[in-house]
Amino acid sequence: MTKNYTFKNTERNNKKAHDYETKSLLYLIGRRKDSKEIEYVAFDCFNDVSGVNGKSDKIWDIQSKNEKKLNPKKIGTYLYTLFDNYVSTLNFKEFIFFSPPLKSNYKKDTSKNIYGIGNIKEDTLDRIKNGLNEEVLRVKGASIDFQKEQEDFLSLVYFVEDIDQESEYVKTLTQFNNLNLKPNAFYKTVFQELRDIQSSKKNSFIENKSISEIRDVLKFQRHLNTKDVELLLISRIIGCEIFKYKFIPIYFSPQLDGLETEDRWDLIEECNANLSRAFYNKNCNRIFWNLGEKIIEFLEINNKKDIDEIFNLIFPNYQIKISYLTPMTVKYLIGLILDGKQ
Numbered sequence: 001m002t003k004n005y006t007f008k009n010t011e012r013n014n015k016k017a018h019d020y021e022t023k024s025l026l027y028l029i030g031r032r033k034d035s036k037e038i039e040y041v042a043f044d045c046f047n048d049v050s051g052v053n054g055k056s057d058k059i060w061d062i063q064s065k066n067e068k069k070l071n072p073k074k075i076g077t078y079l080y081t082l083f084d085n086y087v088s089t090l091n092f093k094e095f096i097f098f099s100p101p102l103k104s105n106y107k108k109d110t111s112k113n114i115y116g117i118g119n120i121k122e123d124t125l126d127r128i129k130n131g132l133n134e135e136v137l138r139v140k141g142a143s144i145d146f147q148k149e150q151e152d153f154l155s156l157v158y159f160v161e162d163i164d165q166e167s168e169y170v171k172t173l174t175q176f177n178n179l180n181l182k183p184n185a186f187y188k189t190v191f192q193e194l195r196d197i198q199s200s201k202k203n204s205f206i207e208n209k210s211i212s213e214i215r216d217v218l219k220f221q222r223h224l225n226t227k228d229v230e231l232l233l234i235s236r237i238i239g240c241e242i243f244k245y246k247f248i249p250i251y252f253s254p255q256l257d258g259l260e261t262e263d264r265w266d267l268i269e270e271c272n273a274n275l276s277r278a279f280y281n282k283n284c285n286r287i288f289w290n291l292g293e294k295i296i297e298f299l300e301i302n303n304k305k306d307i308d309e310i311f312n313l314i315f316p317n318y319q320i321k322i323s324y325l326t327p328m329t330v331k332y333l334i335g336l337i338l339d340g341k342q
Contacts, residue, residue: 003089004210007045009081020066022195023162024049024098026169028060029226036282042223044202047081056215061085064098072106072124076131079157080139083132086153090214094156101161113161117154166191173233175289181296182237190236194229227280234292239340243276251305252335255328271332274324284322291330295337305338307331
């Protein structure tokens, strides 16, 4: 019989912690080699922020601490929640301690801002272990020694130092080559909106509730799908809720001339469906972003409104690389972006 996992210490945090948790979210889904494996991120459930893969059999666990003067004992104390998850019945893939840069005299190689326990100096590591040991004694009422189990845990811990502004974390989530399509203030606004959405997800009460499988966390609605975060960003860049747009884009309407009413709506639905497939399909998501980038770049320096002219100027020899990114679908995307600019 599978032993349940019980949620503990799911209190709400202050604004600074929220900012750090949002940075942690963006780090997980945009700054790692394995970011594409992560399909949703849970908030204040397993830990401050936790990424979960599509099969719901792996968890990337983050403890975030926005404290500028972290001494080794405090670090060890804060590692407790990660360690407690390590010894749980669930499968945690990696444990991440997200914080401001640690003191240079704690590290062997001071140039690194993402590193494992091997980059921590021995005397500092001993103090970290003591801090963790004391916290286990305080919470569980029993001391531990750092033999195989504890060493195995520490080998899975990564220290990630926050060295960037909020806007930079949002920029790395985009798949645009030109990250300066929008000013930093725009990306900061998106960061704040995402932070507010993340905070709202933590309004439910789950303290002492239990699950038997990782996927069960979804029923508490304390998560975001990674695609929803990307969708928020692209929608803000374009200027409208791209897949929820309820109107025919004004500049696209000439494309419907001569069609019966039912045929017009069929065409709009087809274009929406095609864009959705292109966005959500991992195999062609990059092509979708590239198309959007080219259109936005062109419209930033040209005041043209005729969709056929715009399409022919941007894509003079357009070739359909993916069946559902038809010329008409791309023209519809141009219409959405033109409407968004208004």
